[in-house]
Amino acid sequence: MTKMYYDRVLSPKFAQLLEIGGELRWLFDFVKERPDLDLLIGKNNDIQWISVYRGLSRCVTINEKGKINGAKAYKQICPDLYGSNLGFEKELKKLLSIIEKEPKFDRYYKNKKAKDGKEGYFQNEFSRKYGILSNPNSEFVIIDKEVVIGYDNDETREKLLTPHKEKYKKMFRKISSINPKRYGSTEKRFGNELDFLALDKNGNIRLIEFKHGGKKCNTSGIYLSPLQIGLYYDIFTEYYKKHKEEFEDVIFKMLEQKQKIGLINPEWQCPKPINKIIPVLVISEYNYDCSAHKKYDEIMNICKKEFRNNFLSNIVTHNFTGLELEEWNL
16 A cells, blocks of 8 residues: 655654753753744654754754764864764853854855755744744744655655656646746756644645846746646645644644744644645745846746646735745745
């Protein structure tokens, strides 16, 4: 039997490390007090982890065996941080102080000249606002980040995932053939990793793809986003239809666990069961004068004509300024 799965709930023993009185509770408090950091927890069939992010950069990852890992560049500049000592606050502070002073290490958060730096900065703000800094009245809360549907083996992945990817690769080739200069001609790679999965006050799942729209950034990520979001929407909708009760059970267990730790406000509530799935595009610092708006409409119209008229008919678009989330029609 072919099987898809999605379960990022930590084992109780591992989760206790971050809970009040746990050996890593200091790390939760440390991250919450620093605006430039965010905390991610998760697991797959092989391993579970706790990670500290700075923008798009993963500073440290702790696995269930207590092993601390990180990027090769970070290991070279701060080797004492990585090992098996869970009391690494001093070493983490040292790493962060080095990163802040060296632009080459800071490209994924604060470097305003790099697209990765701008996008990382705003993703971090967004993730914290609707996660560790959420409140009882937050419109939605982030349940997961870097979200992936798993498959029980490679054969299952090939059978279930590949047709979805090929569908959108073919669509890109069609779009490119219409006007390669306008829409690009380089073959687009499609992964199956969604930026954020959120749960809103009405019990809806929000599948959120996050893009940066500053003046100097490549806007192809914005106007081609219907292909990427369409792929995620198809994958998660298929999973929801096949494993509805399992999906709902996992989502609410993840919510409960994150609330117990404090990664989501404990007083935030929404109705059960899950209502519906909504695709969402969030653009930070959108440049209203760029051509992405018109191209986005063109891509959407081509997709609707090729696929069906209701293609992503329920998509919601937002502009994120770093403080506010404005709903608007792209």
